Amino acid sequence: ARIALSPSSRADQGYSLNQKDFFRNFTAIVLFAVVGTVISSLVAGVALFSLAQRGWISGLNADSPKEALQFGTLLSATDTVATIAVLRQMGVDPQLYALIFGESVLNDAVAVVLFQTLASLSDDEAAFHVSNSTVSSALSRFVGVFVGSVAMGVLFGLLTALITKRCLKNAHAHSEVMIMLGMAYLAFILADDLSLSGLMSVFFAGVVM
DSSP: OHHHHHHHHHHHHHHTOOHHHHHHTHHHHHHHHHHHHHHHHHHHHHHHHHHHHTTSSSSSOSSOSHHHHHHHHHHHOOOOHHHHHHHHHHTOOHHHHHHHHHHHHHHHHHHHHHHHHHHTSOSOTTTOOOOHHHHHHHHHHHHHHHHHHHHHHHHHHHHHHHIIIIIOTTOOHHHHHHHHHHHHHHHHHHHHHTTSOHHHHHHHHHHHO
């Protein structure tokens, strides 16, 4: 359900974004998204692994924390659509809204990188450890996912502008809307197929549009 609903909502949020508040707090948003998602993943993963070791949870590997930590990264990839809608109706402080909204957009990329990094580690409990090279690889992978997702969104946003300006002369309004929605969803699909963050891609496509 989350995957089905998120692309359209992210495109709409990016299209109607207050860009001044978002980019003014961009450093704090990235900090919350990275550190907050890592902490959330570790807390959820360690808690699940402890419950599995005690036999309170079946279905999780109780010999290695890898599977539990991977599940923790999935839980940390939150999509706060309902919270953002409530905050918008309440008219909260723009900075608070920008922080919560921005973190919910960027934490998807962090969760993707954490999941991929954990998947590359050994399943053996004795060999399961996080080295300096693993941390460096995760950081470089995060930068790659972040930059690639943003670039994908910007590219499709510019391509949409080119199509609607040059190829849809005297077109009806619903044709332009369908082109915009289709291009945004195409950005999501292509980014997801390339192991990038589809939600970030469709969001920045909406920003450029």
